[in-house]
Amino acid sequence: MKNLASYFENPFVKGRIALDRKKAFGEDTIERLTVQNTNNQFDALLTQTKAVQEALFGGLTNLSTDRAVRKARTQSTDGIMKDFTIRNSKLNAYFIATGTNELEVYAEFFPQGIRAFTNEVTKENVEQRMTTLITAITNNTEVAGGAAVLQQYNDFLTNYKAARSAQLNKTGAISTGMDALDEIEAAWNDQMFNNLLTFVNLNRNLPDNIKLYMDPSLLEPDVHHGTSLTGKLKGTVKDSSGHPVKNVLVHILDGKIDNAHSNANGIYLTQPLPVGTWLVEYSKGERKINKQVEIKQGEELSIDIVL
Numbered sequence: 001m002k003n004l005a006s007y008f009e010n011p012f013v014k015g016r017i018a019l020d021r022k023k024a025f026g027e028d029t030i031e032r033l034t035v036q037n038t039n040n041q042f043d044a045l046l047t048q049t050k051a052v053q054e055a056l057f058g059g060l061t062n063l064s065t066d067r068a069v070r071k072a073r074t075q076s077t078d079g080i081m082k083d084f085t086i087r088n089s090k091l092n093a094y095f096i097a098t099g100t101n102e103l104e105v106y107a108e109f110f111p112q113g114i115r116a117f118t119n120e121v122t123k124e125n126v127e128q129r130m131t132t133l134i135t136a137i138t139n140n141t142e143v144a145g146g147a148a149v150l151q152q153y154n155d156f157l158t159n160y161k162a163a164r165s166a167q168l169n170k171t172g173a174i175s176t177g178m179d180a181l182d183e184i185e186a187a188w189n190d191q192m193f194n195n196l197l198t199f200v201n202l203n204r205n206l207p208d209n210i211k212l213y214m215d216p217s218l219l220e221p222d223v224h225h226g227t228s229l230t231g232k233l234k235g236t237v238k239d240s241s242g243h244p245v246k247n248v249l250v251h252i253l254d255g256k257i258d259n260a261h262s263n264a265n266g267i268y269l270t271q272p273l274p275v276g277t278w279l280v281e282y283s284k285g286e287r288k289i290n291k292q293v294e295i296k297q298g299e300e301l302s303i304d305i306v307l
Helices: 004-008 019-036 042-059 060-097 128-137 145-170 178-202 209-211
Strands: 230-238 249-254 267-269 276-284 287-294 299-300
Touching: 004 209, 019 178, 019 276, 019 287, 042 060, 042 178, 060 128, 060 145, 128 145, 178 209, 230 276, 230 287, 287 299
Parallel strands: 230 299
Antiparallel strands: 230 267, 249 276, 276 287
16 A cells, blocks of 8 residues: 555655756646646636746846745735635535525525625635635535535635745745745745646546646656766855855765765865756755756866855
């Protein structure tokens, strides 16, 4: 039996996936999702996915990253609210079709009337509206259409709380821009995981359907990592005051390459690296920065780092 706990893990976080592959994966996902959005059922997912993709890979400056994070988070909460109100309209239509709107139980679902749960939903009242419907559906599950409907409304509340909490969370002060970049990448990871869970729920026991929405192979390491042509990476690591930093770990992400370290003068030199594009992580303690580099045959590429 598969480890059930593994289903709760975000696969886009594990394995330290290189940013260039995340970029290609995100672009491909947006294209596939657009094709599958024949009935506009993925409008919210598309909006949210495009927002985090643009925030992470749109060539934003350090000063604009904070606004980009907030924009993506705002679109996420707005998307959930929109889906919630649309679902309420469909639930009301179901009640009209079944004659439930003529019964006393109908008031348990929409005590303030249907408009309060569609046109008049705001960030100030949405959680209360969600809770009202969850309570009503819990007490009258079959009347509302069954357990799947209850689960959907529970998901609305869970997802909205998480998105709203992230939206209200203040991002830290931006110095090098890495703190903000980490937050934007985390938002990208979360959105892709949310997309994946949505596709799985729509295609239960149909794993081959993943190709309709995502191409996991785009997240795999590049094949050129096995080439016999090589170059090297060198440089100096200094702190913000210009002093050399020793014992900085230079790690080639997604490559079976021994790590390098900076010496007492902050100088580092890697072993030969296969030609191609690599994501390199420089770290010491809690300080970390990533650089994408292109290694060419016979070249010693010089990259200086401020850490």
